[in-house]
Amino acid sequence: MSTPAWDALPPWMQPPRPSGWEADDLDQVPDLPRHTELIDGALIFMMSPQRSWHSRVVENLAVTLRQLAPEGFDVDREMTIKLDKINRPEPDVLAVRVPFEPDRTRYLPEEVSLVVEVVSAESAGRDRVLKPFKYAQAGIPFYWRVEDEKGLPVVHTYELDETTRAYVATGIHRDQLTVSVPYDIGMDLTSLVPRTR
Template sequence: MPVTPQPEWPRPPVGGYTADDLDRLPNLPPHTELIDGSLVFVSPQTKFHMRVMRLLEHSLVLAAPDDLEICREMTVRLGPRDRPEPDVLAVHASADTGLQQTTYEPADVVLAIEVVSADSEARDRESKPLKYAAAGIPHFWRVEEARGLPVVYVFELEPARRTYAVTGIYHEQLKVAVPFPVEIDLTAVDPRQRGGTGAPRDAE
């Protein structure tokens, strides 16, 4: 009876991987993150997750000032053992180093957004916000699902203590003035809701 070959998983070095290893290790699955020196592989994306990222990216691109760029799924080098990948980012346009760029520094990032999924709850609610705040990223949004629609928890950095304070919880409509003014119809994530202002009506 033939034996099914087992996949070759990378074996961690003593002390764990470093941020530079993400660019060196061959055949890593897409969207692999580094958290505390360990590789984190993500599960297949849900449709809710995809729709929320599309809505947020589209809305933020339209609202962002010229000196900021909106990116999806780019890693941030928080330190030698941490290189997470927020779902959506607002970064300084001056941080662009070219088409082969794979990561940003914390000082480049104005806003990091995580859309919570079943396998990322602990990371998105606990470990990542702590690390983003400690690195000095001024704004963080966490997006949760409630009855098929996104709920956005908005946090702002308290710089003296390097911790986040919640500044708002938004259902159906997100309207904030910082890091730049933006208004998003959160019901537009559901294609059955017509006329939303946050995404193209023919999206999906």
């Protein structure tokens, strides 16, 4: 008699209840891999190696947004947002309206003003369709999607339509990004990645 596939999983991969995983469970599982997200009750792992381009854009974007942030805003990277009981995605960069807390493990939607996803091959479908839908439904006011266009970052900006709870496109930014929301931001997008030879 063969062993069921379920029994072959490591213990930490087995849901703690018959109804599956919940958002608060991510704080309770000691062996959970870094960058684990919960989408519709399913654990999502980053399985492919991270590209240097993606890492550099995320790092430099977070630093630049933090330097430009006025009083009352803070910027974090790769922190989950507890959208509801079964959704806890991890955007690449977030601008938030709460003070820094060293032991924080997640944010709530009402604390977040902007989420940024830097698209990778592994996450493209989630970054372009699923996550913006969920962020909008949760009421997060601004969403940016960063795409790799011939090695340079291109930022697609969106603003929440409160009536429909859907994002409306507000611009596609190449080379320079200048916006007034969620706060005044002006940056040279070409500076987010090193020049290649």
